[in-house]
Amino acid sequence: MGRALQPAEHCCPRSGMSGSGVHTEPLSALEPFASMANCGRHKEICSEATYGNYLHLMVSGAAGKYSTQPDGRRQMIDLLLPGDFFGFFSQQDHEFTVEAIVEKTVVAHYPRRRVEAVAEVDPQLARMLNEIALAAALRTEAMLIILGRVTATEKVGAFLLEMSHRLPSMSLDDVALPISRSDIGEFLAMSAETVSRALSDLKSRRIISFAGTRHVHIADRDALENGNFVVPHNGCLTSPASEG
Amino acid sequence: MGRALQPAEHCCPRSGMSGSGVHTEPLSALEPFASMANCGRHKEICSEATYGNYLHLMVSGAAGKYSTQPDGRRQMIDLLLPGDFFGFFSQQDHEFTVEAIVEKTVVAHYPRRRVEAVAEVDPQLARMLNEIALAAALRTEAMLIILGRVTATEKVGAFLLEMSHRLPSMSLDDVALPISRSDIGEFLAMSAETVSRALSDLKSRRIISFAGTRHVHIADRDALENGNFVVPHNGCLTSPASEG
């Protein structure tokens, strides 16, 4: 239980590199220090102890960063996909755990000390670390915007758009969801049934179509981006009544 | 309209320093470069043009960072209080504006170029910039956790807890809300009426009490932290059914 990190082998962690638009070449200088871990569903990727001491890179699969409340309930606060880095913003009064969502999720761990040491003499790496931190912050911010939307259909629609940008695929409009409806629900703070209903709703409006349960094709990206599926009511997100 | 930034005078921006636990002494090296701006309610603090070119520090008052969706609706994605820095994570496809929420909100602007130049030769400042970025990321993360909660009462309760940590006061349990119910609603993505109802609910449960509309006293912090006010139902935030 103590040390969940189990370095498997030293190898080059640049396989499914894609999302987030972060260039990872500079990290090649660190590859000698990287260790890989292979995790199954619901297995903790890094324990609290190791979390802060390493910089982590998703190589394949999918993982979630969960916040556990004192009352025992938990909530996914970050969805980690291949190419995503995590482990920058740790500590704090909340407790975090990072768990694999799909089988055979592979993560590369870089010792933070080493990374920082190299960054001190390698400005290119230092700049890249900033980019990585920025990308992580933008993920959280994007998530926040999605969660703040009003209806379930809007949230799911925004989630699909986000996934279409972060997931690798031939076309931007083909989204291969790596996680179940239930996991999406955990991410969007709603029930799996509502996720399913929202997807059916979008399908019936011809905004998306399916080629398999987890393969979504975005047919009308405009409608998705502009929220053209909400009834007239404006909700609490309206712009302020001009200036008075 | 073009340039919202109006440097008023050069002075030392360390008045209401309090929240976020960031030590601002190292920034004193930058004070000669700082310019102050004084804004009224709903006035844009920094236009998009100046946003990325400056590092901003809240001196007094309160402000909100808003994301405007392509469909025109907007959402507050960060609440800025005295002592908070912002302006790190900019760009992105979304458009951001930062507006003062209360009258006489004062913000200090530090030219980003200058800050970075000084940071290159001042490791203490560089470390502090990291702390600042971390604080900003943690704000967003905390926000995410609040928004992910299920019921309105829980959200408002979590918001009160967060405010009790971020606002300065004699006692940790006395919270002087700086913004209206309506603004809280914009922040928590719910209507002002629901905010009011949630507060009344917490009051009737003896978890909080009022000494004036905007002065909340937390009477039972445990209940607030542990969410002891939800009916038996668990919602979608339950822990996974152990391990199979």
Next chain:
DNA sequence: CGAGTGGTTGAAATCCGTCAAGAATAGTGG
């Protein structure tokens, strides 16, 4: 074929947003 997982859909109860009306508060000027 049966068991198990994941996905969809239905029905009832609950929660929240909206509209609306009052109550409380703050600000202004006499």
Next chain:
DNA sequence: CCACTATTCTTGACGGATTTCAACCACTCG
């Protein structure tokens, strides 16, 4: 200090949206 006004805050009622419980279908695996 009081009257007047504007704003904010609270509370009620109604309708719509989401959660929950439940049944059913599709698929995989032994």
